[in-house]
Amino acid sequence: MAFGLFLGSIFISTDNYAIFVSVSSLIMVVGGTLASTFLGQEARYVMLALRGMLSIFGVHRMGRNVLNNDVGRIIRWGYVAQKSGLIALDAEAKKVEGDDFLSFGMEMLLTSYAGDEIRANLTSVADTAFERNMVPANILRGMGATAPAFGMIGTLVGLIIMLDNMGSDPKQLGPGLAVALNTTLYGVILARMIFIPAANKLTQRWQIMRFRHELILEGLSMLADRKNPRYIQDRMNSYLDPAIRFDIDKQMKEAGG
Amino acid sequence: MAFGLFLGSIFISTDNYAIFVSVSSLIMVVGGTLASTFLGQEARYVMLALRGMLSIFGVHRMGRNVLNNDVGRIIRWGYVAQKSGLIALDAEAKKVEGDDFLSFGMEMLLTSYAGDEIRANLTSVADTAFERNMVPANILRGMGATAPAFGMIGTLVGLIIMLDNMGSDPKQLGPGLAVALNTTLYGVILARMIFIPAANKLTQRWQIMRFRHELILEGLSMLADRKNPRYIQDRMNSYLDPAIRFDIDKQMKEAGG
Amino acid sequence: MAFGLFLGSIFISTDNYAIFVSVSSLIMVVGGTLASTFLGQEARYVMLALRGMLSIFGVHRMGRNVLNNDVGRIIRWGYVAQKSGLIALDAEAKKVEGDDFLSFGMEMLLTSYAGDEIRANLTSVADTAFERNMVPANILRGMGATAPAFGMIGTLVGLIIMLDNMGSDPKQLGPGLAVALNTTLYGVILARMIFIPAANKLTQRWQIMRFRHELILEGLSMLADRKNPRYIQDRMNSYLDPAIRFDIDKQMKEAGG
Amino acid sequence: MAFGLFLGSIFISTDNYAIFVSVSSLIMVVGGTLASTFLGQEARYVMLALRGMLSIFGVHRMGRNVLNNDVGRIIRWGYVAQKSGLIALDAEAKKVEGDDFLSFGMEMLLTSYAGDEIRANLTSVADTAFERNMVPANILRGMGATAPAFGMIGTLVGLIIMLDNMGSDPKQLGPGLAVALNTTLYGVILARMIFIPAANKLTQRWQIMRFRHELILEGLSMLADRKNPRYIQDRMNSYLDPAIRFDIDKQMKEAGG
Amino acid sequence: MAFGLFLGSIFISTDNYAIFVSVSSLIMVVGGTLASTFLGQEARYVMLALRGMLSIFGVHRMGRNVLNNDVGRIIRWGYVAQKSGLIALDAEAKKVEGDDFLSFGMEMLLTSYAGDEIRANLTSVADTAFERNMVPANILRGMGATAPAFGMIGTLVGLIIMLDNMGSDPKQLGPGLAVALNTTLYGVILARMIFIPAANKLTQRWQIMRFRHELILEGLSMLADRKNPRYIQDRMNSYLDPAIRFDIDKQMKEAGG
Secondary structure, three states: OHHHHHHHHHHHHOOOHHHHOOHHHHHHHHHHHHHHHHHHOOHHHHHHHHHHHHHHHOOOOOOHHHHHHHHHHHHHHHHHHHHHOHHHHHHHHHHOOOOHHHHHHHHHHHOOOOHHHHHHHHHHHHHHHHHHHHHHHHHHHHHHHHHHHHHHHHHHHHHHHHHHHHOOOHHHHHHHHHHHHHHHHHHHHHHHHHHHHHHHHHHHHHHHHHHHHHHHHHHHHHHHOOOOHHHHHHHHHOOOOHHHOOOHHHHHHHHHO | OHHHHHHHHHHHHOOOHHHHOOHHHHHHHHHHHHHHHHHHOOHHHHHHHHHHHHHHHOOOOOOHHHHHHHHHHHHHHHHHHHHHOHHHHHHHHHHOOOOHHHHHHHHHHHOOOOHHHHHHHHHHHHHHHHHHHHHHHHHHHHHHHHHHHHHHHHHHHHHHHHHHHHOOOHHHHHHHHHHHHHHHHHHHHHHHHHHHHHHHHHHHHHHHHHHHHHHHHHHHHHHHOOOOHHHHHHHHHOOOOHHHOOOHHHHHHHHHO | OHHHHHHHHHHHHOOOHHHHOOHHHHHHHHHHHHHHHHHHOOHHHHHHHHHHHHHHHOOOOOOHHHHHHHHHHHHHHHHHHHHHOHHHHHHHHHHOOOOHHHHHHHHHHHOOOOHHHHHHHHHHHHHHHHHHHHHHHHHHHHHHHHHHHHHHHHHHHHHHHHHHHHOOOHHHHHHHHHHHHHHHHHHHHHHHHHHHHHHHHHHHHHHHHHHHHHHHHHHHHHHHOOOOHHHHHHHHHOOOOHHHOOOHHHHHHHHHO | OHHHHHHHHHHHHOOOHHHHOOHHHHHHHHHHHHHHHHHHOOHHHHHHHHHHHHHHHOOOOOOHHHHHHHHHHHHHHHHHHHHHOHHHHHHHHHHOOOOHHHHHHHHHHHOOOOHHHHHHHHHHHHHHHHHHHHHHHHHHHHHHHHHHHHHHHHHHHHHHHHHHHHOOOHHHHHHHHHHHHHHHHHHHHHHHHHHHHHHHHHHHHHHHHHHHHHHHHHHHHHHHOOOOHHHHHHHHHOOOOHHHOOOHHHHHHHHHO | OHHHHHHHHHHHHOOOHHHHOOHHHHHHHHHHHHHHHHHHOOHHHHHHHHHHHHHHHOOOOOOHHHHHHHHHHHHHHHHHHHHHOHHHHHHHHHHOOOOHHHHHHHHHHHOOOOHHHHHHHHHHHHHHHHHHHHHHHHHHHHHHHHHHHHHHHHHHHHHHHHHHHHOOOHHHHHHHHHHHHHHHHHHHHHHHHHHHHHHHHHHHHHHHHHHHHHHHHHHHHHHHOOOOHHHHHHHHHOOOOHHHOOOHHHHHHHHHO
């Protein structure tokens, strides 16, 4: 799409694509950025960041439906708990075992933790998970600042070599400068096309995840406090976009149907 | 107005307007900015941001009158509730059904929620609405930083092509450079004339909206706590510019007239 | 003073002052900055910001004496209230009617609001006043960032025109570049000499105002809680520079004299 | 030391030191920076900032010993208060009269303020003192950003004059540019060698001072609450570097010896 | 690794490595950066920062195992305390004497401090330790901003000398500029390869240390409140990555084996 337009507009302007290909420029920018990153960060986190870069090509799995489903499920649990007690949620807990956060919360709910304790523990889980997940995003953001710096370093190296060689022939200045500027170009493109978008995507993903965690911890702590389902629905809906608010009456028909 | 002056001062300086028109430059800047933005953000939010850009031409609907009216309405409700109980506000609730925030709050008020619960729920609504609304503003702000970067990328691409072609004819340097600089020009103008003002306008609009939400949630929670109307007026007025503070006595005449 | 030195050092360096005068450059920078600002902000606030710019020439009315007087007045009121009850402050309230903040607080004090309620309401007044007042300061700060950008835009426009016209006569490059650079010069000077100092001055003024508001709300809420005057003095003094702390014993002599 | 190395490396590179001396450049940078600062800030604060600049040559009086002494003194007072009541600290209060903060706190302690009240008042003193002290540091930091801008302004002025004069003799470009660049050089050196280090030094000094204030207010409020000295020691030590923690037993020997 | 690639790509591009070696450039950048840093910071902290620079070559000792061990130990202590009272932890306290934080906490635990008091004191220890440890990291970050500025200063100095000497021989411009640009190159490389990575590494290390401190203070304060070990495990696990959560039942077998 837009990316094609961008490349297309380059192709239109010149026939000599080869001048934009420079292996040593690429090595200098990528190598320098990686070297600087590995020197300043744990290797394990850098690996996570590099893997996170692939995320910009992926489709994001968690949309508004997921949030709506979570809310619906918790309200339904509220009705079950109202009728048959929290113990009746045991079967539900088994269904969500694949979901770390939800099953950790359900376990506490079934062990009769108070609402405040569930809220405190799940807040810790949500906060530390968010902090851990933001480390690779922040590393990518750092790489987005480092890459143009190494682009500039490469251009300076190229300029110094060129100026030193130039001797008495100013006609060489053009092509030499063209090669030197390639490194700056690579640095800025890498930053703006890969590192910064990937950092943004990861940040956005984990912010939505954290929002979901807050929604669930709010819901589970209300279940533990045995709030009535309508109260739970109003509280949960207060977090949602009016357009996707949950309607207990429709849900009742399904549940009672 | 000022925008005309700006264009006028360009027209004065040259007759050759064509040198400022470069389709490939425009494609490179706009395409690159969009590509980078779509890579880093959910498509749905980018679309909202692009639609939000139109807002810089729109007139802002919510002025100081709206705030003053909201305050007046809530104080009037205070008198109604004092005389005939909260249940008497049922008719009023129907009148505000078009307003998501107010009708959500009224519903809770009529369901006998306590002031604290109304405050907690409406605070969630106001906070999450603000966060959701700021996403497009932040995307536009990001585009305001991305556009000049792609302007620079385009200029680098233009420079490299030009320097490579230049060969032995330095006289070509002038016009070639002129074309290359166009991309930088486009990037900076797009950022300063479109993306950043649009981001500012959206930010300002949603901050005022949030302020209105705080005003209303404060008022409704006082209604739920059955505060007396003069107390409500003093509390509400404490949020308003002294010049538009609400005067209960004038209001009384209207209400009692 | 220093401003004269700055201009003087320019006058020393050249006789040809005319090269620094360029109406189209000025129009481009000022027009562009205004256009971008009006697009992104409510016109009403921009007008306030432009009026606020004049403040850099004004003398600041609120010095340390004002704060000291406020503290003294509140302590004196403490003695009056201790002897004859809060009702005795009625006459004092009339004297401060010109001062929105103080008279709003006094009114609540005389209506028997509790200390906590006075604190809550006056905190709202102080916070919202500060936020409202900072809007023009922030607009000016934004203009301080926008002006150099339009300076750069103007220089790019000038460069492109010049490079395009240059044709085969490199001797023209000098004067053409001189004119183009004027726009950058104007942008940076406008930012550093007008917009940023004005933003700083407004920020500082409203921060001092807010500090005064905090001082007064602290004092009035202690009066409402019927604290003894020595307690009030210690509390108030804890906000003041040791050099201007208020001494109750000197004050007593005046009051009792 | 390092400063000498820096100057030395310049001296090595050239014999013609005169080219680095330009009175009009210095006037332009210093004058412009001062003009911009005086326009944006109260003159009284700018004077404090300029006086604060001298601090970068001074030796900092408050080291770790001072903190350790303060802690020791408060623990000793704890023993005195345990044996003979707070009134026995009267003599100690006289000894610290030169120290505004400590004597303000001791006075409250001897007037039988509660621990919470002492903490609240001393926190106000510490916070407002810190805010007041940071004003000159922030002005210096602002000057560190303004000086390079005026360096750039000066260079632009120089460039415009030079380009305009250049006429048909490109050989003049070299020396003219050398003079113009001096202003940028002055701006950056002033910022990096004077304004920013001075701002850092002042910031650091007042942060340490604030830390000491927190230590003392914590100690005095524990004295007011009649905590036992070992408890006070553990609390105070929790603020100190393990290497300089205070050992009550050694202290006891001295005190009891 | 990546660092080698970076150097390799330089070696490929030129044979004349000598042009990148300039003692006076190095002295100017390093000397200027050190001078500016020593002027603005306490010498003692700068020394710590320089020593901290070596950390980028070191392997980080504290991984996820350490955190897991800490959690396991605290849960085991919970069982011991449940069976035999807190006094039974006396032997454990001796084992951790090398660890300042843990032994300070154990001492308070054995002196029968309440959970809240332990939490307050250990929070002070963790916060002040973190602040102290961040000082060198922030100095390094400041050096990362100062080094490129001195690189630019050096280049300006070199340019001025060169332009002044150039006289009538433009052929000298090339090599002279090459030498001048070396200083910029050194400044950027020092910043990106040494100062900024070292600052990041130190920041990361102390953030992990602080996280460990929070984990331990949470655990010890629960021990002081005599919480049951399963409750402690759930609370502690809420801080950990699900992948390394601690399982009390496995632990029981070991403990009971």
